[in-house]
Each structure stands twice: as C-alpha cells, then as structure tokens.
Amino acid sequence: SQQGEEDPQALSIQEGENATMNCSYKTSINNLQWYRQNSGRGLVHLILIRSNEREKHSGRLRVTLDTSKKSSSLLITASRAADTASYFCATDARSNYQLIWGAGTKLIIKP
Amino acid sequence: DAGITQSPRYKITETGRQVTLMCHQTWSHSYMFWYRQDLGHGLRLIYYSAAADITDKGEVPDGYVVSRSKTENFPLTLESATRSQTSVYFCASRDTPDTSYNEQFFGPGTRLTVL
Numbered sequence: 243s244q245q246g247e248e249d250p251q252a253l254s255i256q257e258g259e260n261a262t263m264n265c266s267y268k269t270s271i272n273n274l275q276w277y278r279q280n281s282g283r284g285l286v287h288l289i290l291i292r293s294n295e296r297e298k299h300s301g302r303l304r305v306t307l308d309t310s311k312k313s314s315s316l317l318i319t320a321s322r323a324a325d326t327a328s329y330f331c332a333t334d335a336r337s338n339y340q341l342i343w344g345a346g347t348k349l350i351i352k353p
Numbered sequence: 354d355a356g357i358t359q360s361p362r363y364k365i366t367e368t369g370r371q372v373t374l375m376c377h378q379t380w381s382h383s384y385m386f387w388y389r390q391d392l393g394h395g396l397r398l399i400y401y402s403a404a405a406d407i408t409d410k411g412e413v414p415d416g417y418v419v420s421r422s423k424t425e426n427f428p429l430t431l432e433s434a435t436r437s438q439t440s441v442y443f444c445a446s447r448d449t450p451d452t453s454y455n456e457q458f459f460g461p462g463t464r465l466t467v468l
Binding site: 273275282283284285286287290330332334340341343344346 | 388393394395396397398401411443445455456457458459460461462
C-alpha cells in the first residue's frame with residue numbers, strides 16, 4: 243500500500259501562477275522528500291524536509307510539513323513552462339533506506 | 354560524469370522469455386534499488402541492495418531476480434516474463450546510510466513491453 247498520497251492527481255495552471263500540491267502519509271517518518279519527473283525521464287530530487295522541520299525553501303520551492311496531520315505541501319511560485327512534470331512525495335517510514343512513494347501529481351503549466 | 358545508466362532503454366519481449374535489465378553507477382554508492390512504475394501506483398520497490406553481495410526483497414519481488422557481484426552494477430532479471438511485468442523500470446542509488454539525508458539518484462528508466 244502507498245504511504246504517501248498526493249493531491250490533486252492533476253493540476254493545470256497558467257504560467258506565472260503558483261502551484262500547490264499536497265501529500266499525506268500514514269505512519270511516523272524521519273523525513274519526507276519531493277521529487278520531480280519530466281515526461282519519459284527518471285526522477286530528480288527536489289527537496290528533503292526532516293520530521294523536526296516545519297518549513298523549507300529552495301529557490302521557488304517551498305515545502306511545509308505538519309507531522310500532527312501527517313501531511314506535507316509543495317508550493318512552486320511563479321510557475322514556468324519548464325515546471326510541467328509529475329511531482330512525487332516519498333517518505334522513509336519503513337527503514338532508513340527504503341522510500342515509500344505516492345502516485346504523484348501531474349502538473350501542467352499553460353503558456 | 355556518467356552517473357547512473359540503464360540499458361536497454363526500450364525492450365520488447367514475449368511472454369516466457371528471460372530478460373535482463375542492466376544498471377550501472379559510477380559513484381560507488383553503497384545502496385542500489387530497482388523500482389517499477391505503473392500508472393496509478395507510483396513507484397514500487399522490487400529489490401534493493403545495501404552493498405555488493407547483499408540484496409533483499411522489496412514490495413513486489415515475485416518474478417524477479419537480482420544480483421550484485423560488483424558495487425557499480427545491479428542487474429534485474431525477469432526469469433519468465435509475463436504481461437503483467439510490462440512497465441517502466443527505474444534503477445536508483447544512494448550513498449549515505451544517514452537517515453537525515455537519503456536522497457536517491459535515478460537512472461533514465463527502461464520501458465519494457467511483454468507481448
């Protein structure tokens with residue numbers, strides 16, 4: 243079963259708008275990661291947030307983590323066409339080297 | 354600076370045939386992983402390896418075999434391919450066992466079709 247579940251499954255916005263994706267998980271975690279996958283490519287790591295952190299920034303990315311609600315959100319500000327991709331959250335609930343993945347959010351940025 | 358490579362990138366085979374997917378990494382990472390990606394399921398772990406000659410099952414290991422005689426290589430074999438194994442397969446690697454930072458690096462994937 244999946245640990246992380248992203249919401250929404252798909253999101254289509256205009257270029258320049260902000261995009262927000264959510265991830266929920268079921269059990270306690272050490273950290274949560276977000277990855278991006280461009281069509282036909284492998285996944286690329288975006289950002290990792292530890293369980294004792296509430297918010298983290300990286301360029302136009304902002305990630306929040308609420309361990310009480312077992313949820314995380316990824317905000318992409320000032321979206322660009324190049325942000326069109328699928329975004330996945332992954333948690334390390336089972337061990338320190340196995341990651342549990344959600345099904346992803348497909349983000350489309352319209353020019 | 355090759356990173357992590359997979360071959361072949363595309364493969365079409367028939368039911369019952371044996372298929373081996375190759376994965377090679379140039380970083381000398383200790384940990385390596387095989388995932389399959391299917392629509393609606395995200396990534397599912399097939400097998401992983403913590404070091405050469407150490408492998409273990411993941412979430413969906415049935416029908417697959419792995420080996421790791423060298424740190425840099427982690428081949429995945431489908432002993433007798435079935436249509437349900439049609440999928441995109443990703444190899445990944447990771448260096449540190451530190452739980453506070455366990456980013457995985459992914460290969461470009463192999464798209465396998467079993468007819």
